[in-house]
Amino acid sequence: MLLVSQVMSLLLLLLCVMELVCATSVTPSVHQPSLTRVRIIEVDDDYDEENSKTTHTPQSPGVTTSRVIRRPCDYDPCVVQATPCDKISAETGCLCPGLTGPEERPEAPELREVKLDRSGEVFVHWCAPRSIVTHYEVSLKDGSKQLVFSEYLRNGSLPGVKVGEMVCVAAGNKAGLSEKSCARYEPPQPDQAAVSAGIIAGCVGFLLLLLVLAVVLWRRRTCRKERMGDAEGLGNPSYTNDGAL
Template identity: 45%
Template sequence: MIPRMTNPTGDLPLPLLIICLVSINPLPTASGVTGKPPDLSEYDVYEDTVTPSGLVPVSQQVIQRCDYDPCREDQTPCLTLSAATGCSCPGFTLDSDIPEAPKLKSVSYNGSGVVVRWCAPYSQVTTYVVAVEGREDELVLEETRRSGIVQDMDHRAKVCVFAVNSAGKSDGSCMMYRPVDNWLPLTSGLIGGAVGLLLLLLLVGLLWRRRRQKDMETRNV
């Protein structure tokens, strides 16, 4: 007689028994570690910030701008400063390009001639040319100049300044010159002198009259 196998868990069916055992002892994960996966937030994550010895990342390099003022007279050209010190000249065009137009600042009379002042463009320039409308002669100045004096201007005319290099001549920056402005200081001086002379004559007349009255009083006594 074959002995009958008994269910150690009682009357539970065998499939239900297997499910209970699996739930109590979870299967190992693919990595061979049982339980919940590790929390990545518990670990510190570092970026690799190692740089080659002696090299500085481009993002950390500080490029100093050249000490260059386009309106300053007789200064070293910015590209010369850049070649000597490694400073930056942003926006400069090459000498193979026609230069941009300079910026004309003022045209005024200084007592001996008409002074023309301008600021340099951000371009390579070899010379500047100052031209007056209706005149054939032009004033040619070197690249470090920011002003020039035009002689013998006694009429209203348009004055222009150009920048020149090996590629050509820039557009002109122009301003109208009005000679009537030249007479304002002279007129003011003449009026001031006339008023001063009149006051002096009036003062002399008052002193002479007072002295005369004093002499008459002395005679009467």
């Protein structure tokens, strides 16, 4: 009987131990803090700083905006023009190179060239200023020999200019004349190519002359030797070795 009671006590103790083990294996999951998953997103730092500084204006859906870029006019201020730049800008919407208004005096034109032309007059070439111009005045610095040219022109001829005189050009509109742009008329310089060609031609002609002279002298010497040989070969027919005729 005592043995049976001991066995029962051992069984109860084993059951208690098993329940305790099961309880300890389950409860830690209840008391442990919940795990938090962190999502890492990589961001590319390679971007254009200028684009990052650009702010975009929110637009209403269905609305499209367009931006018009104005380009410089196809205009060369140093070439004769059929139409002034301000009129080209009004027709095409292009941008002229900083044109001032007609109520302001023009800037001084740029005098590019003063030289003698084929007609014997002084040829003057200038570039238009960045202003609205209605005409150009070309004259000597003292104001004499003044000629007026159209706003479309960029060159003209001034007669009777002496070497060393100052030739000037000024631009004008209804607000007045600009400052004068002047240059001194220098004597025409010889064309270097023509001078070189003349020197070469002179050298070639001199060499040809020497060659012809050498041929003539050689020919004369040859003819003289031939004549002397002929004279020695003829002899005197009245002369004999024994002295008799």
